Amino acid sequence: MSRIVVENVEAGYGSVRVLHGVSVHVDSGETVALLGTNGNGKSTLINCIMGIVVPTAGTIALETDDGQTIDLVGRSPQEVVELGISLVPEGRRLFPLLTVEENLMLGAFRSTARARIAANLEFSFEAFPVLGQRRRQLAGSMSGGEQQMLAIARALMSEPRVLLVDEPSVGLAPILVSRVIAKIRELKTERSLTVLMAEQNFNQAIKIADRGYIIVHGDIAFAAASAAELAENEMVKQYYLGV
Numbered sequence: 297m298s299r300i301v302v303e304n305v306e307a308g309y310g311s312v313r314v315l316h317g318v319s320v321h322v323d324s325g326e327t328v329a330l331l332g333t334n335g336n337g338k339s340t341l342i343n344c345i346m347g348i349v350v351p352t353a354g355t356i357a358l359e360t361d362d363g364q365t366i367d368l369v370g371r372s373p374q375e376v377v378e379l380g381i382s383l384v385p386e387g388r389r390l391f392p393l394l395t396v397e398e399n400l401m402l403g404a405f406r407s408t409a410r411a412r413i414a415a416n417l418e419f420s421f422e423a424f425p426v427l428g429q430r431r432r433q434l435a436g437s438m439s440g441g442e443q444q445m446l447a448i449a450r451a452l453m454s455e456p457r458v459l460l461v462d463e464p465s466v467g468l469a470p471i472l473v474s475r476v477i478a479k480i481r482e483l484k485t486e487r488s489l490t491v492l493m494a495e496q497n498f499n500q501a502i503k504i505a506d507r508g509y510i511i512v513h514g515d516i517a518f519a520a521a522s523a524a525e526l527a528e529n530e531m532v533k534q535y536y537l538g539v
């Protein structure tokens with residue numbers, strides 16, 4: 297297992313600053329929710345960890361169980377995947393004209409996982425039977441919920457220790473959201489993952505989160521030590537839970 301430590305990260309696009317000194321950490325084996333409504337910087341932060349967006353200040357470290365601290369800033373997304381961190385991107389980003397199985401294979405490029413493609417495919421089909429039944433179907437012809445499951449399964453093909461999940465609930469009917477969220481919890485336990493999940497669906501996210509952060513305009517507005525503390529927070533009640 298692994299721990300992610302983000303400290304004072306600033307990032308943006310061109311002259312637009314989006315993150316203004318964000319500090320968050322995800323301990324080994326935790327599920328941490330990064331909560332915030334649209335446009336507050338959730339994806340930017342996740343993409344900074346993945347090496348897709350490069351921070352202009354601050355540090356991002358991966359601390360491994362064998363005591364190493366690895367600096368992630370400046371690494372390419374491929375290098376970050378090699379280190380055992382995997383992303384389920386916002387909007388799923390599948391290849392719609394490739395089959396389910398081909399999409400899964402594309403998740404397996406991490407060198408340590410390449411040797412175990414068959415076993416990992418089998419694991420995917422066990423975890424998500426529908427993917428096995430539809431392995432030759434084009435990804436783009438699957439339903440929204442199935443596509444989200446495929447995106448999660450693809451991310452697991454690299455055998456990550458850390459899973460970053462960016463808004464898995466987007467575009468899904470409520471019943472499917474519940475199913476996807478429950479599946480993330482189940483997989484986390486089975487594969488001993490450390491999970492950081494960006495969500496704007498507070499009710500769903502706090503079902504599986506050990507604790508969480510609320511990000512507002514690129515700042516951490518509230519850091520909660522437990523899911524209960526999140527649910528009881530006045531700001532959350534007022535703006536996000538509609539209480």
Ligand SMILES: Nc1ncnc2c1ncn2[C@@H]1O[C@H](COP(=O)(O)OP(=O)(O)O)[C@@H](O)[C@H]1O
Nearest residue numbers: 309312314332333334335336337338339340341
């Ligand atoms: N590629 C990009 N180029 C320019 N601005 C961007 C880009 N991606 C996101 N932004 C801007 O950064 C801000 C934060 O976006 P984002 O991190 O996607 O928020 P969230 O994931 O919380 O919805 C928004 O104002 C958004 O318009």
Ligand SMILES: [Mg+2]
Nearest residue numbers: 338339386463
């Ligand atoms: Mg986003």
